[in-house]
Amino acid sequence: MSDPLKLGATIGILGGGQLGRMLAVAAARLGFRTHIFEPGANPPAADVAHAATTAGYDDVAALKAFANAVDVVTYEFENIPTAALDAIESIRPIHPNREALRTSQDRLTEKTFLQGLGLRVAPFADITTTSDLEAALETIGTPSILKTRRFGYDGKGQSRLRSAADAQTALADMAGNPAVLEGFVNFTSEVSVIAARNPSGEIACFDPGENVHRDGILHTTTVPASISAALRTDAVLLAAKILNALDYVGVLGVELFVTPQGFIVNEIAPRVHNSGHWTQNGCTVDQFEQHIRAIAGWPLGDGSRHADVIMENLIGDDMNRVPELAKQNDTALHLYGKAEVKPGRKMGHVNFIKR
Numbered sequence: 001m002s003d004p005l006k007l008g009a010t011i012g013i014l015g016g017g018q019l020g021r022m023l024a025v026a027a028a029r030l031g032f033r034t035h036i037f038e039p040g041a042n043p044p045a046a047d048v049a050h051a052a053t054t055a056g057y058d059d060v061a062a063l064k065a066f067a068n069a070v071d072v073v074t075y076e077f078e079n080i081p082t083a084a085l086d087a088i089e090s091i092r093p094i095h096p097n098r099e100a101l102r103t104s105q106d107r108l109t110e111k112t113f114l115q116g117l118g119l120r121v122a123p124f125a126d127i128t129t130t131s132d133l134e135a136a137l138e139t140i141g142t143p144s145i146l147k148t149r150r151f152g153y154d155g156k157g158q159s160r161l162r163s164a165a166d167a168q169t170a171l172a173d174m175a176g177n178p179a180v181l182e183g184f185v186n187f188t189s190e191v192s193v194i195a196a197r198n199p200s201g202e203i204a205c206f207d208p209g210e211n212v213h214r215d216g217i218l219h220t221t222t223v224p225a226s227i228s229a230a231l232r233t234d235a236v237l238l239a240a241k242i243l244n245a246l247d248y249v250g251v252l253g254v255e256l257f258v259t260p261q262g263f264i265v266n267e268i269a270p271r272v273h274n275s276g277h278w279t280q281n282g283c284t285v286d287q288f289e290q291h292i293r294a295i296a297g298w299p300l301g302d303g304s305r306h307a308d309v310i311m312e313n314l315i316g317d318d319m320n321r322v323p324e325l326a327k328q329n330d331t332a333l334h335l336y337g338k339a340e341v342k343p344g345r346k347m348g349h350v351n352f353i354k355r
Helices: 020-027 043-046 060-068 082-089 098-105 106-114 130-140 164-173 229-244 285-293 316-325
Strands: 012-015 033-038 051-054 072-075 124-127 142-146 159-160 178-183 189-197 203-207 209-213 217-223 250-259 260-268 308-315 331-336 344-354
Touching: 012 082, 020 033, 020 043, 020 285, 033 060, 033 082, 051 060, 060 082, 072 130, 082 098, 082 331, 098 106, 098 260, 106 124, 106 178, 106 260, 124 130, 130 142, 130 164, 130 178, 159 164, 189 229, 189 285, 203 229, 203 331, 229 250, 250 285, 285 316, 308 316, 316 331, 316 344
Parallel strands: 012 033, 012 072, 033 051
Antiparallel strands: 124 178, 142 159, 142 178, 189 203, 189 209, 189 250, 209 217, 217 308, 250 260, 308 344, 331 344
16 A cells, blocks of 8 residues: 555454454544444444444455455454455455464464564474374473464463373363464563554554453553563564564554563464553553554554553453442543443453553
């Protein structure tokens, strides 16, 4: 894309969840329209978008009609079938690019790519058979964790091995899917960096946030993270290295384990990221606007932080706290408009601003 998108252009978003919803709001604020493509009925993002298509990712005719109705395409999640991307890319550009998707869709590909950049990752091994797992356990040992190579998120598609005796159960949990065995990392904390790059190669990074998980789901992100200034610089440089290697356009989330020896990369996400929601109230330009700016070919915004923030996810029955949270000062609610409250379901988040 050589020229910036014209005002009033339409941005196509694959996926209609909360990330798509917040991208659509950011796009509208910059004078763009959005068109959501989502297989499920009544997606949260459709409430705030100009148009929505309800169709499956195997519906080639619907995908092509969607592509013809927009000027550029982005996505809110990475597990989009290759055939769907083929149908769209023959008509419109997709940002972030296909290589970023290919790399992040498969844990083995991702870890191999990161190692190739000279970055540290947890010990890992490709697992397809029982003998693969037995051999890997001899070198990686336990405790360790077996993860599906594809389609895992929020703790799904994972099985912990406390000893070699857990091998068969863990393999059964993979349901025949190719997997990766990862060694446990002795880390002091987990941080993530939200970084952006536009087509001209300009890069902007937000401050690293410190993450706490509960039951495999992000609970809080606190900014600033309790790491040294040197590590903050290292995190930003590391993220920039990944962005440039992928010739990336858009926002990227990079999760890092903090160890006495430095950072170990946990994973990358080629999209706006849950751990970057704090930017909505801690920065003038948040991660969602930054993503829209990047894929529209605009200059990136200033990612500097003007307040300390604790972001907390509102999951399931946490919605019962909303009336009380709404009374509190320096508390910003972001609710996703999901009709049904379910255990483990992200219903919104709240940013507590510390001035």
